[in-house]
Amino acid sequence: MSSSSSSRPSLLNRIARVLLCLVFINAVIGKVGGFADTAGAIAAKGLPLASALVVASMLLMAAGSALVISGWRSRLGAVLLLIFLIPTTLLFHGNAGDAAERIQLLKNLSIMAGLLLVIEQDDA
Template sequence: MTTPYTLASDRRTATQGASAAAAALCARLLLSAVFLISGISKFSNAEGTLGYIASAGLPFPEFSFGVAVLVEILGAILLIVGYQTRLVAILLAIFSLVTALAFHYQIDDQNQFIHFLKNLAIAGGLLQVAAFGPGSLSVDGRR
């Protein structure tokens, strides 16, 4: 039997579901923007990026460059569409932590410290996506 209370409760649940789906989509779009822009920038300025990687003392700068561009661009696209979202979010979180430690470890430099904290915050947001999923406005949510 349907009562006015049941109908109101159903509307509230539907509204909360739509709000959660929209928030999850926005979170994926905002998080992915950092990686997509960064990956395209690296690809567009390969020489400068390779020099930066080499100056950080990482072995195999060309290989590291290729991996970074692939992870950032492909990871961003997969995050945007919400495909294999939990796995992609975990991989991007790990990537963010590794880059924080490899490139922004000089925390006595305020600029580097801000970048370090930014990477930690991005990793935290990605772990939220991994924990709670992509929402219904995603490929994963449709399956």
């Protein structure tokens, strides 16, 4: 749909990539300020090494977002974000019977769809 033959993404594409990643950027900032609370929520799910998992999630979200937004290695960035988002969705938002959790589940599925579009779009 691009009217240009260059490999640079359109302005609309670049805006979409920023909007797609805002939730991850916000989450990284929240995890910095609420590290102990996030680690506690992870530990409450019975997962080991909660603090290490928080750090890993922050790295996945920060690196993935930077790659998707920059347009350089966007496919890798989208995969990194999916590596974070899929287990997080299953562990924390899998209760579709709860209305609030269903909203979070559907939001995450929508974000996954956007990331899959980034993967498909970036053939290089």
